[in-house]
Amino acid sequence: MASVNDTQNFTVRMLAADGTFAPSPAAEKYLPVLDGLTDDDHQQFYRDMVVTRTLDVEATNLQRQGQLALWPPSHGQEAAQVGSARASRPQDTIFPSYREHAVALIRGVDPLGILALYRGVTLGGWDPTDPANGNFRLYTLVLGAQALHATGYAMGTTFRGEAATGDPQTDKATMVYFGDGSTSEGDVNESMIFAASYQTPQVFFLQNNQWAISVPVERQSRTPLFQRAAGFGLDSVHVDGNDVLASYAVSRQHLENARGGHGPQFIEAETYRVGAHTTSDDPTKYRTADELDSWVARDPIARFGTWLRAQGAPDSFFGEVDAEAKDIASDARRRCLELTNPDRDQMFDFVYSDDHPLIVEQAEWLDAYEESMEGGAEQ
Amino acid sequence: MTDTLQGQTEAHEQTQPAVTTMPMVKALNAGLRAAMADDDNVLLMGEDIGPLGGVFRVTEGLHAEFGGSRVLDTPLAESGIIGTAIGLAMNGFRPVCEIQFDGFVFPGFNQITTQLAKLTNKHTGALQMPVVIRIPYGGHIGAVEHHQESPETYFAHTPGLRVLSPSTSNDAYWMIQEAIRSPDPVVFFEPKSRYWQKGEVDTSAHGAPLHSSRVVRQGSDATIIAHGAMVTTALQAAELAADEGISLEVVDLRSISPIDFEPVLASVRKTGRLIVAQEASGFVSVGSEIAATVAERAFYSLEAPVLRVSGFDVPFPAARLENDFLPDADRILEAVDRSLAY
Structure with a gap:
């Protein structure tokens, strides 16, 4: 029996850890996808990863300074997220878990929305029905629940005839993100069952970052997770999640397969959560420094940067990206600190779309109560 | 179908309520x-x-x-x-x-x-x-x-x-x-x-507004509130009570969230006595909520404590015991008697 990380023979990898272009045997069939990328695309991938990491560091600092209630760091997972997000098309709909900061930014979400969510001033953070947000749905904190929403959404795409028409410029796909821990949730399994049953135009994108808070992936599964998906009847692939080119290539190909009517697809991107699960966590209590070091040596940004330099990207490019990322992060920080508490009416206003007398009554009572307290203070 | 016949059919449909x-x-x-x-x-x-x-x-x-x-x-x-x-x-x-x-x-x-x-x-x-x-x-x-x-x-x-x-x-x-x-x-x-x-x-005339409760039998001595299947049971109880000269009013809740309390409170103000009947277990139930709200809003109209007639607080039993678990008209009437005797 294969062990959960015994994946060497089928991993799609384009870049070796040292940044040299060395496609694995499994990567051969994805090589043509890379032909569609320009130097500008490559530089954009790098910029996306650096901006995400810089924002991530800033957000972690904000939490440490008491400005955010919580922050789930994306450090280490940038290549998996950037490659897959850049592979999506504008008409696609993305269902994230709660750590897909790079995907959010690429789809057009203002990072302030993510900070607002984790600051505790909103339960959402952005409006996914606003086209400016690139059909990027809200974060979901109940593990795996969003997988069923994605499958249902994609069923709707099929019922409306909005996929498999043969035009990749308009055919719609849905992509859902989740983690290795979530694969044990019933909802993720049920979503694959429904996806296979209704042959949804959908990609399941698993970021296997090795740890579900403190529990290693071996506790979730003793077989490689992408092989489970095959058992549900999904076309599945394993990719080096720290290689942005590989992540892009498999995501692009399998999104096109999904939108073209070839049924649901499953990508396992093997990566590593370099930081803590969230700022409430202490990973030194459950994993070794050696393990951490071995993954830092495979850092996705350093790997891709080395390749870009070998391709001829000048020093000035790297300097500009760093400066731009710092600007974006400091701007987000400034605006985060300016966020005010929501109006208390917000608590009542959106529980129902139509009026509900109990809620109306309680909102009115709270107004009167607050007014009476203010009156009392004046006396 | 000719135009004339079509017109006659439409006119017929407009004048005759479509009751089936x-x-x-x-x-x-x-x-x-x-x-x-x-x-x-x-x-x-x-x-x-x-x-x-x-x-x-x-x-x-x-x-x-x-x-x-x-x-x-x-x-x-x-x-x-x-x-x-x-x-x-x-x-x-x-x-x-x-x-x-x-x-x-x-x-x-x-x-x-x-x-x-x-x-x-x-x-x-x-x-x-x-x-x-x-x-x-x-x-x-x-x-x-x-x-x-x-x-x-x-x-x-x-x-x-x-x-x-x-x-x-x-x-x-x-x-x-x-x-x-x-x-x-x-x-x-x-x-x-x-x-x-x-x-x-x-099918031609709209029923009551969605979230409204409704008096389904007028009465003067006590009020029974029920929803779903228990409404029929409450009406049976009212029928039996009438034979003994007791006049029960029955309110069909219809909506459990939100609850339309006005018809409930109006009925309690009229009869002064309230029994809430439900198949569900009684502890922390819809009946509890109604009892609490009526106590808050119609306290001075009550001649007796609000009583709940419910399923017991046990798992729904094996089918051969369901009649011991589920409230029937007699259990409602027993509560009516207690309320009237208070």
Whole structure:
């Protein structure tokens, strides 16, 4: 029996850890996808990863300074997220878990929305029905629940005839993100069952970052997770999640397969959560420094940067990206600190779309109560 | 058909109310058919609801009429049904989910309570969640474990959900259509022991407003409040009481969230005595909520404490004991006697 990380023979990898272009045997069939990328695309991938990491560091600092209630760091997972997000098309709909900061930014979400969510001033953070947000749905904190929403959404795409028409410029796909821990949730399994049953135009994108808070992936599964998906009847692939080119290539190909009517697809991107699960966590209590070091040596940004330099990207490019990322992060920080508490009416206003007398009554009572307290203070 | 004949037919339809007598199960079927004909975005999802028409035949004929993309026989997974319904609603559909039996809703409970109920709020109103979850519920059918329960309190307790339970064919016909039109999620409890009870359905005239309770029998000595199947039992009790010269008023709650308290309070102010009857276990129940609210708002009108007549606080028993568990007209009348003697 294969062990959960015994994946060497089928991993799609384009870049070796040292940044040299060395496609694995499994990567051969994805090589043509890379032909569609320009130097500008490559530089954009790098910029996306650096901006995400810089924002991530800033957000972690904000939490440490008491400005955010919580922050789930994306450090280490940038290549998996950037490659897959850049592979999506504008008409696609993305269902994230709660750590897909790079995907959010690429789809057009203002990072302030993510900070607002984790600051505790909103339960959402952005409006996914606003086209400016690139059909990027809200974060979901109940593990795996969003997988069923994605499958249902994609069923709707099929019922409306909005996929498999043969035009990749308009055919719609849905992509859902989740983690290795979530694969044990019933909802993720049920979503694959429904996806296979209704042959949804959908990609399941698993970021296997090795740890579900403190529990290693071996506790979730003793077989490689992408092989489970095959058992549900999904076309599945394993990719080096720290290689942005590989992540892009498999995501692009399998999104096109999904939108073209070839049924649901499953990508396992093997990566590593370099930081803590969230700022409430202490990973030194459950994993070794050696393990951490071995993954830092495979850092996705350093790997891709080395390749870009070998391709001829000048020093000035790297300097500009760093400066731009710092600007974006400091701007987000400034605006985060300016966020005010929501109006208390917000608590009542959106529980129902139509009026509900109990809620109306309680909102009115709270107004009167607050007014009476203010009156009392004046006396 | 000639123009003249057509005109005569239309005139005839306008002057004659379209009243038909049918069991609740047919009324629900007709209501679903009307909703589906009215809006292409309405689709039905559930287990065995296709060619079979559901285990209670509520969806009979709809698969043949509207096809497999409008009437979905889903995989056998309740969380999957609710969760994909949420995704379909995000994509502009109005899914109506059938849960096969009351006791089988719980695998979908997480999707209903942590997702469906909260999504409009989480989206600060930018997203509506027009999902209906139909649940045949309650006892009196002599069935096995998990097939006779009354779990409505769990859903009424959850902010963001609306909870309904019709007691008549006419209400079933109209309320299911209004539930489907609602922009909010609705958990729709169908009293399965009354599925085959016939009643008049007026398809030409709208029934009462969706979230309104209604006095279904006038009386002066005490008030009985009930919902779903228990309304019939309360009316039986009122009939028996009348033989003994006791006049009972019966209020059909119809809506469990929100509860329309005005007719309830008006009735209590008139009779001074209140008995709440329900099949569900009594501890922390719909009946508890009504008792508390009436005590808060009609305290000086009460001649006696509010009494609850409920299922006991035990798991729904084996079928041969269901008549010992479920309140019947005699248990309601015993409470009436206690109230009147107070």
